Amino acid sequence: MARLFGxxxxxxxxxxxxxxxxxxxxxxxxxxxxxxxxxxSATPGKPRFxxxxxxxxxxxxxxxxxxxxxxxxGVDVIRIGILPTPxxxxxxxxxxxxxxxxxxxxxxxxxxxxxxxxxxxxFKLTDAVEDEIEAxxxxxxxxxxxxxxxxx
Numbered sequence: 001m002a003r004l005f006g007x008x009x010x011x012x013x014x015x016x017x018x019x020x021x022x023x024x025x026x027x028x029x030x031x032x033x034x035x036x037x038x039x040x041s042a043t044p045g046k047p048r049f050x051x052x053x054x055x056x057x058x059x060x061x062x063x064x065x066x067x068x069x070x071x072x073x074g075v076d077v078i079r080i081g082i083l084p085t086p087x088x089x090x091x092x093x094x095x096x097x098x099x100x101x102x103x104x105x106x107x108x109x110x111x112x113x114x115x116x117x118x119x120x121x122x123f124k125l126t127d128a129v130e131d132e133i134e135a136x137x138x139x140x141x142x143x144x145x146x147x148x149x150x151x152x
Contacts, residue, residue, distance in 0.1 A: 004137070005130040009116030011105055014058030018113055020065040026115060027069020029136040031151075032143050033129060034098045035074060037120070046151070047075045050100035052088035058113045062103050066115060071151035073143040089122030099125075 004010050010026060012018035034047040049070050053059035059082075067077045075098075080091055085102045092100040098120050105112040117125045117133075125133075136142070 004134050005127075008106070008124070009102075009114045011108065011112060011114035013111050014056070014062065014113040018058075018062065018115070020061055023062045023065035023115060024069040025137050025142075026133065027066040027071075027075075028073045028142040029069075029133045030099070030101075030117060031070050031073030031075045032136055032141065033132050035143065037098065046149070047098035048078060048095070049075050050078045050080055050088060050092050050095060050097045051103065052080045052083045052085070052091070052100070053103035054084075054105075055082055056103075056105065056110065056113050059103050062113055062115065066101060066103070073151070074145040074149050075151040077151060085116070089118055092118055092120065092122045 010018060010022070031047065034049065051063055051067060053063050063079065067079065070077050078095060078097065080088065085104060088100055088102045100118045102116045102118070103113060104116070105114045117130070119125055119129070
């Protein structure tokens with residue numbers, strides 16, 4: 001499998017390289033990684049995750065897929081809508097979330113989009129954490145809770 005994460009998250013042409021399926025699997029995989037580190041969360045064992053986006057048309061599709069992946073694996077998602085990237089990083093800390101993501105391709109062409117993940121402090125994930133998210137996707141290692149353990 002080719003490396004998914006580049007210097008600033010996962011990027012590509014929306015619905016071609018960066019598909020809804022990939023966003024779903026990124027959410028499912030990231031959920032497991034963030035769940036292991038949610039002990040300081042407002043809801044221990046059930047991570048909280050913030051998602052923001054820019055105004056690209058593909059943002060709604062990718063946000064929905066990412067949120068579905070996270071919730072299906074037991075993460076509570078807080079969708080904060082259209083905001084600049086620094087606001088997402090700030091709100092992760094302000095809302096005591098375990099992590100977050102910004103859906104944006106920054107200065108890249110309009111057909112492109114990207115998903116940049118942040119840790120609980122609002123910082124870009126380390127390479128090791130990104131590698132673990134990728135490895136879980138490659139192994140199809142996703143948590144599948146039921147009942148009240150599903151995220152909202």
